[in-house]
Amino acid sequence: MKKKLLYIGVLLLTVSGIMAQEKTYGVRLGANLSSISSDDIPENLEDNRFGVVVGFLAEYPIKDRLSFQPEFQYSSQGNEDEALRVDYLKLPLFLKYNFTDIFNVHIGPQVGLKIWEWEDNAGIDANFNTFDFAAVAGIGVNITENFFADLRYDFGLSNVFDDEGVTGGADGNNSVIQLSFGYKL
Template sequence: MKKILLRITFFLFFLSICVNAQESSYGVRLGANLSSISSDDITDDLEDSRFGIVVGFLAEFPVSEKINIQPEFQYSAQGNDDESLRVDYLQLPIFLKYNFNDRFNIHIGPQVGLKIWEWEQDGVIEADFNTFDFAAVAGLGVNLTENFFADLRYGFGLSNIIDDENIPGDFEGNSRNIQLSFGYKL
């Protein structure tokens, strides 16, 4: 499953580069995450979600009048509220975006995340996180003006993000997050 998702991500990335660059637009986005690690192995007292930030850059390449490819590069603070279950990523989501009209759109696509930070001190659970996170992301967007936009997204982790090498048993967890962000297109 990881290999298929990685191939789809790279295919969409290269497709977005090949699309007509004259009509492309670029922008930035800033928002908030409400994230958690979904796992049967995490005790109830550690399940609280984490509020974090998301900040990134995007490019939008039209494929047709209603369809765009939108690759992004972003930083995202994720995990649970307990410090031992916090992890931050650099992420590359690539969306297929359908525009209903000039104001509303939906977008869906794969996302690859590279772990750049995790809590290093001893916590209640001494978990290490895997280097990569693969997820499927879907969202709704609204263009507030010609340049300003907002979007609401849900990310569903497809891979186990817990490296259970140092934990007895079979410890597994998947990332989940909801993002609300605002952005500006140049």
């Protein structure tokens, strides 16, 4: 019983120590260059889509230069052809390492929830899955104390197409390059 109380006490002190450190919040706005990587998409439909990314973030210091940065964002993705456009609400969860006060890297998993897909009238019906899973890596630059920029790559880990849809079992993964600018409050 004493060991359990000791463990709970250490856990509470650790959590309160992390939460007591200065956390920051911010917003980010940027551009996506996205495509669906697939051998099942005809060549004339493979062009990249330019879209937007808008999001909110929180940064919680963990230790020295390491922090945890969850985000909530809207991201327009897919290909240029309207039949292959899909928009998501995304939740990336980053571990962020600051090499200096200016440069950082961040890496982590991301889950996306489909909120919109094109309703095609031209006979191509992509039928996208509701959820998207990805691995994300990026580099960031702190321009000033409040302004920052980052460049990221999202590598899709799950099939974006619904197996039950008209695409007949097509396989495809999201591939996204993001350039964004942000402001920490």
